[in-house]
Amino acid sequence: GENVEQHPSTLSVQEGDSAVIKCTYSDSASNYFPWYKQELGKGPQLIIDIRSNVGEKKDQRIAVTLNKTAKHFSLHITETQPEDSAVYFCAASKGDYGQNFVFGPGTRLSVLP
């Protein structure tokens, strides 16, 4: 089955700096890759997603890149702010065949003021 690895497990950055979180997946049939942000006491919130027919997607300060050949995808957050502090999860799924996501173990991001 699918296996998703995520690095680093914790990340601390200064406010205004960039943060990068990387994930790798094992199943080449996976074609949908969402990123979720989870704040304390809340459920995961979808922040950006990418499908396998696209190499990069951007939404304001957040971007995701996908390398299908290497089977890895990354989340980039620029100009980080304290409210970006949270746990971030990547996930992979086979999209149209069913949304049973396999999640990475998560990255705890701390943005220091």
Add this chain to the structure above:
Amino acid sequence: KAGVTQTPRYLIKTRGQQVTLSCSPISGHRSVSWYQQTPGQGLQFLFEYFSETQRNKGNFPGRFSGRQFSNSRSEMNVSTLELGDSALYLCASSLSLSYGYTFGSGTRLTVV
């Protein structure tokens, strides 16, 4: 627009008991999935329903079951509770199988 609503938010049960958790998806969403979140195992897929039919099931024992009603609301049931079932149970809904899911805030189940 109301989000995904899960009830109850917190629950304490004794080993051996059973429990039913409820999820009301976003209006118009027909697909509902359930996940278990624990510090040790992370987010693990339980099952997924679309139009009252179970489409996928994760690797959990038969003590975990679920169903979806005609109004897309969903319930999950855990029978013969074990201490290891203590977790945050998350429900997520989507317009269809092809869209990203919106999660609820979860039900925190503690088994004592």
